[in-house]
Amino acid sequence: MDVTATLQEITSLPIEERIHIVQAIWDSIAAEQTYPDLTDAQKQELDRRIDDTEANPDNVMTWDEVKASIKGQQ
Known part of the structure; x- marks a missing residue:
C-alpha cells in the first residue's frame, strides 16, 4: 500500500x-x-501518578475545574 497516495486521496x-x-x-x-x-x-x-493520587486523595480537580482553569489561561 502506498500510504502517501492514500493520504493524498483521503485529504481530497x-x-x-x-x-x-x-x-x-x-x-x-x-x-x-x-x-x-x-x-x-x-x-x-x-x-x-497512582502513588501520588493515593497519598493525596483530596488534591484533585473535577473536569469542570480543569476546563475553567484552561479557559482562564487564554
Missing part, C-alpha cells in the same frame, strides 16, 4: 467523509483490543 475528500474514515479506523483499532506496550518510563510515570 470532504471533511465529513474524512471524519467517517477516522472513526472507522479508530473503531477497528478498538475492536482488536491490542495496545502498544508501555515503555519503562511510561510505566514508572503511571506508578508515580
Whole structure:
C-alpha cells in the first residue's frame, strides 16, 4: 500500500467523509483490543501518578475545574 497516495486521496475528500474514515479506523483499532506496550518510563510515570493520587486523595480537580482553569489561561 502506498500510504502517501492514500493520504493524498483521503485529504481530497470532504471533511465529513474524512471524519467517517477516522472513526472507522479508530473503531477497528478498538475492536482488536491490542495496545502498544508501555515503555519503562511510561510505566514508572503511571506508578508515580497512582502513588501520588493515593497519598493525596483530596488534591484533585473535577473536569469542570480543569476546563475553567484552561479557559482562564487564554
